[in-house]
Amino acid sequence: MKKLITVLGPTASGKTTFAAHLASRLDGEIISADSRQVYRGMDIGTGKDLADYRIGGNPVPYHLIDIRDAGDKYTLFNYQHDFHKVYSDVLSRNKTAILCGGTGLYIESVLKGYRLPDVPENTVLRKRLEPKSLDELTRILSSYKPLHNTTDTDTKKRAIRAIEIADFQRKHPASELDYPPVESVIIGLDIDRESRRQKISSRLKKRLDEGMVAEVQSLLNKGVSPDDLIYYGLEYKFVTLYVTGKINFGEMFSELEIAIHRFAKRQMTWFRGMERRGFTIHWLDFSLPVDEKIEKALVHIRNS
RNA sequence: GGUGCCAUAGCUCAGUUGGUAGAGCAACGGACUGAAAAUCCGUGUGUCCCAGGUUCGAAUCCCGGUGGUACCA
Secondary structure, three states: OOEEEEEEEEOOHHHHHHHHHHHHOOEEEEOOOOOOOEEEEEOOOOOHHHHHHHOOOOOOOOOOOOOOEOOOOOHHHHHHHHHHHHHHHHHHOOOEEEEOOOOOHHHHHHHHOOOOOOOOOOOHHHHHHOOHHHHHHHHHHOOOOOOOOOOOOHHHHHHHHHHHHHHHHHHHOEHHHOOOOOOEEEEEEOOOOOHHHHHHHHHHHHHHHHHHHHHHHHHHHHHOOOOHHHOOOOOHHHHHHHHHOOOOHHHHHHHHHHHHHHHHHHHHHHHHHHHOOOOOOOEEEEOOOOOHHHHHHHHHHHOO
């Protein structure tokens, strides 16, 4: 049996509730893989329903939620580091670790054991690169080859970061942190497109009723910049645009709805990509009763 | 009831003097190892309202319907 259980799925597939039940059954703890739920104060918009982590009156321990202030920049590198810290802690207490979330990149970085060096910001280099065009930056980047892995470099910001990393690696050849790949059974929650769209739309109405606009307003009042909120995307982006008067309520609703639908599609593209890259995902239909999902999952877990 | 205008992709619309049609958005597919809910790339999916006519050839011109719309009664 593999030590780690991964639960993934697109937004609105019910993965959190399922993972909480699974944890409750296996005396497990949940390690979140959600790039936005790490932020404190971003609750309604991220669907951070902490009541989900309570099954039959008993709390299910969870990790990597509410670990940063809104407005902070939390990265893949931070996540990988935090995951391993928490993961070894859970194992040391003889608990079952359940990795659960919708951020495919975070999940894959852990499962594959991405090797990321700890590269600090190089302000001098950034200043020098800033005035250059994307074409020039791409040329500079190619002079650093061979690069084993790097982000896409479609924008100047990413190209500069890629150069920064490449430059650091050239000066510090043995700088990669060695996180080994983690073996895991992967359970995926499958929700057909039509149900997914319906759930997303009704959930959006519910979130607005629950005070999502006020939540964004309060983040702004606390000094989180509109640009940062917009960068966080989806709910935070469109509600910020609404609150700052850039769009009206109707536009906010319909554009946000569309953006969430597209986001769910991108998540599925990532998960399909993971399968192409060699991961086996055991898909369970979201509409099955919880108990049935648990039983099916347990079979896959025992066989792993 | 009369007259004008409109009817083309899921939506909003373009389409020249007649040569079987194309934009935006949506949708769909994909990439993606450092803010990934981000960022980026690709794909046109059509009874041109219906039925006749003119023509070698009709989304386009003519006639008759149907539906919508505006004004006049």
